[in-house]
Amino acid sequence: MEKELDQVRARKEKLEKLKGMGVNPYPYSFKRTAYSTEIKENYEEFEDKKVKVCGRIKTRRLHGKAGFVHIEDDKGEIQIYFKYDTLREKYSIVKLLDLGDFIGVEGKVFRTKTGEITVWAEEITLLSKALHPPPEKWHGIKDVETRYRQRYLDLMSNKEIRGLFRRRAEIIKGIREFLDERGFVEVETPILQPVYGGAFATPFTTYYIKLKKNFYLRISDELYLKRLIIGGYERVYEIGKNFRNEGIDRTHNPEFTAMEVYQAYADYRDMMELFEDMVIYLARKIYGKEEIQYDGKTISLKKPWRRISYFEALKKYTGEEWRGLSFEETKKLAEKLGLEVEEKRIKGKILESVFERFVEPELIEPAFVVDYPADITPLAKNKRDDPGLVERFEAFIGGVEVANAYSELNDPEEQERRFEEQLKLKEREEYDRDFVRALYYGMPPTGGLGVGIDRLVMILLNASSIREVILFPQLREE
């Protein structure tokens, strides 16, 4: 803080006065006997009984020799009444309280003239002096930049934001409940990886001094989880951060929470059902119904979700046939639709651009897009009756991609060929050779599912941007 605000100076003066009175402004603990809402919801039980409550001062109305404040705790707010006749010399502490201070109060529960359930303070304990004034009580913090940079101000002044991140936690807990009930084992795999893999993305690079070697923050945990299937687990999942050194926008944060699930003896169709069931489970958990509101629309999550093949979807939303075109023809057609495709070396990547531009925004109701071109999907099995495609789906809700899944490729020689092919096309400098070695020992048929947790939370909680559901989203330095 460069220049001291006069309000900060005033608070520091009060702090010195309190110290002079023998008050410790930063004591160690307080034994609460009841939360604000408990008292208000069970008034008959608490009436005229002594309670100890604590929290942060949110509003204050002092009248000379009496006064009211509202304190906020983890559950809600409750009013406190201070009266000179009751507190006597302790009333001088009340006069030095500011909005934002934490206090503990002991006293009897009563109703005021206007009927509000209130604690009549007999003891007052300062629990922490705030030296900076809080945001404005009525409007809270609105400035988006301040909300993200100083999230604590957003949380302290906008209680719906606190509620939102609680619901985020419920969703993640719900995912664990759902998978644990079905016999999945939660595991942890390396975030620091010597070779990155499992996705196409630029990694964050770091340097391991003792080993004198570059390491990478993982872009995906896919290859490690499959090693666990090879090791003999039949159902595993991991929830954790991935890191991708790419742009930031409404649906991308460089550091994001992903979940991957692998199930032996299953294929991508099984993963579709698993994902449908999981999302429905979560919606029921938070809303009690199989329906959500997103971006002003009501979206039904009822099974079965729409299945549409990748090329069908492209045809339907562009009016053009893309299947079977050469690289040059694909490029030409994409350019005709107004896309820039100069830097794309692979046909599949051009199609991806077309898909994102024309198809994704249309996929509002939940949809599984299935059967992708093979050249952009090196980790999936060829489609059983159409080897030009792979058994892969992406799930979309509200126009946002929320999941990606494969019938996992478990043929070690085929996997090795595909990795070598990527090296030749200079798509990658190196690949995870130990993963291929692991496949040589045999991996059962396996279905794998990756879910962007932040995006899923964003959809389920009707947030307009991924930043609204990440506590500390990435921003440039101030």
Added chain:
RNA sequence: GGGCCGUUAGCUCAGCUGGUAGAGCACCGGCCUUUUAAGCCGGGAGUCGCAGGUUCGAAUCCUGCACGGCUCACCA
């Protein structure tokens, strides 16, 4: 990276075709022993995002930059 928009007191915001910065909350002082967006009286608080330019004069017009938002492009 392109386009559009924004940045004024701690917070929420006004500030017109350029004339020297305002309100509410918050803060300080006074009165007030059941108030609740407490009230009444008085007061203080600003590098108008930063740097240039135009002008007698710039929060206001112009240029550049920074940060943020939306959007397009990029991006598994």
